[in-house]
Each structure stands twice: as structure tokens, then as C-alpha cells.
Amino acid sequence: MEHEVPKASVPDLRTKLLERAQSINERIDDHQTAIAELSAERRECLEELIAAGMTQIQIANALGMSRGRISQLMSAGVRPERAFFGTGKVTVAIGGKLETGRADGKPLVVASGEAFGAYERLADLLRTLGLDSESEIVPPPGLLQLNRPNLVVLTSPRLLPFVGQVLDSDPHLAFTSDDRGWYLVDKTTNTEYRSPSDGGEPVDYAYLGRLPRPDGKGTFLYLAGIHAPGTAGAVHHVETHLPELYRDVKNRRWSMIVATRFDPATRKTVDTSAVTPTYRHDNA
Secondary structure, X not given: OOOOOXXXXXXXXXXXXXXXXXXXXXXXXXXXXXXXXXXXXXXXXXXXXXXXXXXXXHHHHHHOOOHHHHHHHXXXXXXXXXHHOOOOOEEEEEEOEEEOOOOOOOOEEEOOHHHHHHHHHHHHHHHHOOOOEEXXXXXXXXXXXXXXXOEEEEOOOOOOHHHHHHHOOOOOEEEEEEOOEEEEEEOOOOXXXXXXXXXXXXXXXXEEEEEEOOOOXXXXXXXXXXXXXXXXXXHHHHHHHHHHHHHHHOOOOEEEEEEEEEOOOOOOEEEXXXXXXXXXOOOO
């Protein structure tokens, strides 16, 4: 007689099989991520060996590979600078404001159009690197969870005061304010950078850097203009200078100030330039 599976056990069997399939999927994803990161590290090593004066034939002989395989590895796979942002899905946190005067009387937390446009531009860059991203609008008073991996933070300490406290760890640069408004300071040269846009000139300044997480277990990227056009310009600067930035600082702690020139009509970034050195933080 053919044995029949008791009906009551079918849902249990399906549940177990689904759980097993889910576990396998997660393990495959983990392995694929690890392989992608190792491939990027290998490509970076090969590029550095070439920069150090070795030929592709010499590298091939040392690694027991063909010259063609070395050439293939250097042109394929994940770009090394992907590691500038992390190893997985990137969260981009944006300081928000309360929008009042709505018909329903309920305030809504919103980000400025320029700040969200900066996120969208950053998301496009991340996609070219094979990284997914999501935005997170942080409501007032700007309490942001910084202790997590793959985090990028946009907007100034005016909206995110907790980030301002972390900025105190930067030995070279700082955001500060007085009765004239917010501005940036190069503590190394004792130079103030106040936004010319306050006087009508279409130029703003922005802070770019990697800061320590409060728990001491990692870092996060921070891009913030004195005003919104500066934040958009900070993203533009990373986008247009990513390979050299990554070669220079890797995942160490660092900071710099960038000037952004923008179109006064559209407020879109025209160009950016560094106005300070790329400062590496001590013991970082």
C-alpha cells in the first residue's frame, strides 16, 4: 500500500523547506558579497603592483597565471573604490525639517529638494559601483543612530546636532556658528570659511570626511554644506574625484573643505574645488 503523508504535516514540511531555502539564499548572498569584495581587493593589489613598477608579465609569472588572465582581472569585476562606501547596502541619512500649514494640520518631516537631489545623485553613483542604497530622513531634533555600517550622512549640524558633537574629534576642521550664522573653520591654519551665498554670490563651502562612530567600532562618511548647495557640491566632488580620493585615504579617517560654485537660477552645481588639504586624522 502506498504510504500517504498525513495532511497535518504538509504545512510543517513547507515551512521547513521555505526556511531552508531562505537560509541557503542568505548564505549564497554572503558568499557572493565576499567574493566581490575579495575580487576588488585583488584588482586593487594588481593596480598597485603596476604602479610600483612591475609589468603584467612579471605579476603573471609570480602568481602562476597567464598575462591575459592578469589583464582580464584588471579590467573586470568590482571597482576597488566601491570600498569607500562600505561592503553592503548604503544608508544615506538626511536631516529633515517639519513642514507645517498642511490642510490636515499634521506636520510632515521633509528634506529640502536640494538635499534629496544630492541623495539621488549619490544613489546613482552607488549603483555604478554595484551598491544598493536607501534614504532616511531624520526628523527634528536630529537624533541619528550613527553606530551602524555603510552609513553616509548629509546636511549640517544645524539640523543634525549630534553629528556636530562627533565633529569635535576632527583635529583640523570644524563647523561652528555665531550671530552671523554657520561657517567652517580650518583649525590648522586658523582660516574661516563663510558662505559667499549669504551675500548673494553663488558659492558655498562644504565639509567632506570620514568620522568615528560613537561606539568606536567603525566610521561613517559625512558630507555637509553650510547651505544645501554646498551639500550637493560635496556629493558632486566625491562623484568626480572618487578614484583619487580612495587611493589617497582608503577607509582611514580624514577631512577636507570644498568650495562649490552653483547656478544661481537652478541652484545646480557647476563645479567644485578643494580649498584645504586632505587632512588625515592622527591615529586613524
